[in-house]
Amino acid sequence: MNSSFASGLVRRWVAVFTRGLPAEVRFARSAEIDSDLWSQHEEAGSTGRSDRALAVQILVRLVLGTAADLTWRLERGRLADRSMERSTTMSMRIVALLAIVGGLGLTIGVAVFAVTFLANPDANPWVLVNDQPYGAVINVSGSAGLVAVCLSLGWLGLVLLNPPRESSIGLVAIVGAVGGLLGQVRAYAAMDLLPAASAVVVLYLARSHVVHWSLALIHVASAPGLVLLLAAYSNHALLGIGVGVQTRTQAAKNVPGTQIVNVERAEIVIMDRSQPPKAGSFSVSTRLAAIPTTSLGPLPRRGAPWPRPNSRRKKLGWSQRTTWALAARDLGYVSAGTCASRSSFAVSSWAWNCFFAIRARIGSPTLKNPPGSPSKAAITFVPPPSATKVLLSLNENGLSVVCTNRWLLSCSITSKVESTFRPRNLARDVMRVPTLTGVSDGVDSSTMEFHSGVLVGSSMYLNTSATGRLMCTEISNFTIGIQPPWCCLPGRASAFSVLRPLPAHCKQPTVA
């Protein structure tokens, strides 16, 4: 080691501990150290001191002074902070205060949630949110924190909108703040704007040297985490990302009196089929998958028929319907994007809504109801702006709950829809379906419905129509993707609407 190397160490150390200080302070200290080192070298040269001894002397001076350097850095940092504080306006103080309050609120909420979750490892974490008293703390603290953060961001946006500051960034901040506030009134999709906008704003602040880059990057990195958290919350799952693959070959049961039995899952509810599906094509379907709510009673056991309401048990039947409706609500139906639309099996424009593709290898160019089948179907529309269609159907064997995206100021409607498929009196089977948290991982849901249909021209038709009783259908499901919150909201669509009178503007059209 020579003196040049030691001098280099000193200069690098000066660069390190003066980082972040005002430029004049940083340069002054650096210049002084340079001058000192130069003088030290000069003296060593004049006195004939060896280079190694000089290097040792420099290193000793460096090491013994590091503590003083650090304390000086802290002193200088505080001075710089105080000078910045003096220069801030009242508006910026309000922004900072709101941000601090928001951070505290969120921290308390997350901490209580984490403690509660760790104490109840077997419970669904999102169920805990609704538990008392912890749930109240989590909700109140978290919501208050989020509101404060939104107000802080919005206020900052207003400040930035004033010239001569950055108006576009200010606009982004305001949009993010509004999105966050909308999320507080259950427009969860809009809440995604909050982390996105705050990330943009923080990057701008870092670029303007208002916020340190490291803090800004941490903040930006946390933004996708919040989006995934929202997705997980909407999914009633631990993760907002999941991959599931399932391939199943299902043999249909004998169905007396029918020609062809088309086996489909309830999720793949085919409404009117005015246009033939393309064999091998992908259709985005409504998915029925969730965690059963045991408190509302077990799901029907495999193969058991669902009780039917009749005149004698009408009241009980209605009660059962209600129970199932509630159960279905709590099951957390997800991805009620429009799927098999009334007009086509083409990939819906809402495909992005759920990233969930089911390749229904039905091998059939056409699907029609048997001639003479009564067809009374009602579809449910949610008023704009969501305009999300709901496609699940109901036949008299049981209740299927219509679920939908529910946006701010919209209403979701649970409708009773008579099945267009025959037979309607057989047909239930509890099955496991892939979920975003894994393949068939403790998730019971949905019913198998055995629909009658005509698979004209298909190989299956040829293979089975001779018997008129049986066919085999392979349904392969492949699930992959990130399920963003805006496609998961139907889990919170209200099945209670069954019991509520609908608002006048939500009257559903009936399609015969």
Next chain:
Amino acid sequence: MEVSILEASVELARRAIPEAHGYLLAKEIRDGEGARRLTAYGTLYKALDRLERVGYLASRWEDPMVAATSSRPRRRFYRTTNVGKTALETARRGVPEASARRRPAALQT
């Protein structure tokens, strides 16, 4: 350390060196105290900074042309102010309690 710096500065001024840069002060402190080592960088310049902020020292940067002519970095020269001399005298006297409370923090080392 602050007292040592002021003493070194005053001593140099008495030897017709009214202004001294950091290394010269460090050398003067070492020689004056009979020490073997020079004051560490951090200790020395932190104390100089504090003394200047409380007004006991005044500093100026050397003319860049002079430094360039000598082919060396610019130096920062410090000189003791009158306030600094007074404070040093007070510190040397072994300060009474009442005045100690008024004594600047820079000398309370």
